[in-house]
Amino acid sequence: MAKIELLLPKMGESVAEATVTAWLKNEGDVVDLEESVLEIATDKVDSEIPSTHEGILVEKLCKEGDIIQVGAPFAIIEIKGETTVVVAKTDHTNDIYSSEPVTESTSKKNTDSVNKVDIPKNSDNDRFYSPLVRSIAKNENIGFDELKKIEGTGRNGRITKSDFITYIDSKKSNPIITNKPISTQNTKPAVSFNGASEIIEMDRMRKLIANHMVKSKQTAPHVTSMVEIDVTNMVLWRNKVKQQFQDKEGFKITFTPLFIEAVAKAIKDFPLINVSVDGDKIIVKKNINIGMAVALPSGNLIVPVVKNADQLNLIGVSKYATDLTYKARDNKLSPDDVQGGTFTITNVGTFGNVMGTPIINQPEVAILSVGIIKKKPAVIETPQGDTIGIRHMMFLSMSYDHRVVDGMLGGSFLRKVGDYLENFDINRQIW
Secondary structure (H helix, E strand, C coil): EEEEECCCCCCCCCCCEEEEEEEECCCCCECCCEEEEEECCCCCCCCEECCCCCEEEEEECCCCCCCEECCEEEEEECCCCCCCCEEEEEEECCCCCEEEECCCHHHHHHHHHHCCCCCCCCCCCCCCCCCHHHHHHCCCCCHHHHHHHHHCCCCCCCHHHHHHHHHHHHHHHHHHCCCCHHCCCCCCCCCCCCCCCCCCCCCCCHHHHHHHHHHHHHCCEEEEEEEEEEHHHHHHHHHHHHHHHHHHHHCCCCCCCHHHHHHHHHHCCCHHCCCECCCCCCEEEECEEEEEEEEECCCCCEEEEEEEECCCHHHHHHCCCCCCHHHHHHHCCCCHHHHHCCEEEEHHHHHCCCCCCCCCCCCCCCCEEECCEEEEEEEEECHHHHHEEEEEEEEEEEEEECCCCEEEHHHHHHHHHHHHHCCCCCCCCCC
């Protein structure tokens, strides 16, 4: 029988490590090809890791709570074949495993070279430091005593790559107090408790969201513009086609793909909204990848991304958005599903809100909030004169990074999105 090492596959451009949250198979279990073996959590998303071979799980190389690197082995399975030990290699281009035999000495040599840093894996209180963290610490000349002071947001207080980057950035901006942990560099107001209080520990995703939001507000000076628009034609068109659409396509058509379509068109008119900032450089993104905030059953939010939205027709955008929404709510998103966004839409109207002032999803420079659609009396201009009628009205509000998006660009872009929605063709054909 041959033994195969299963490696943690590449999970997106910026994902270097993952935390093991649960084993789905036990040692001795039969594992089918593509059957999920492990649940992991990254800074982006939770996902399941499938087996690349069919066989028997003979050894787990990590336990729940461990942090493992992309490309590192996490299990050994036994398959039919010669009695050899085989290491699976990850093809980072196609995320496909291939296998080649290696000797025990070679495998040990490779492992030793990865772990050869001056910081131990565990501190006195059993806090685990991943090879990536130890490598960064060595490169940044951060000693073990200083490392122990860094506050971690990972499972069991472990330090993630994001924690390290935040700490290093904080050191650069506060050089006088470099030896103090992140949590003490800003004075925090005292929190009082009484008998009616309840303390709830933030879950991992909530901690990530909190850090992401704080960093965004610290990074970008936020400005919010708002417009009120008449979407009567769009509402009437959807009401007219929604039953036929569901019968033919098998799912409901919502307003979300219509918002995505309008934003993609407006970005083509104002490409400097589709950018990110790198120091004093503006990076203009050629792809139009629209993120859409989805509320999860836990109460947290996640932002899956519709890639190349401008290249899809309405049915394509609808299928893409619907698939991402279901995957998000079923915890089936892959890391790639939540990466690469260039602009984000959040629908506060879902919660009955009129408008919002959202926080920019870094490293993007703008985020659009769409409010609830309500029937309201409005002035209707006609060739015969103005009249009052009942119309479907809604607010659009957009927060943008005033470092690179001024009022003229932000306001003009927002107005253009509104124009596309207001001028919706009530006789539009889908098929």
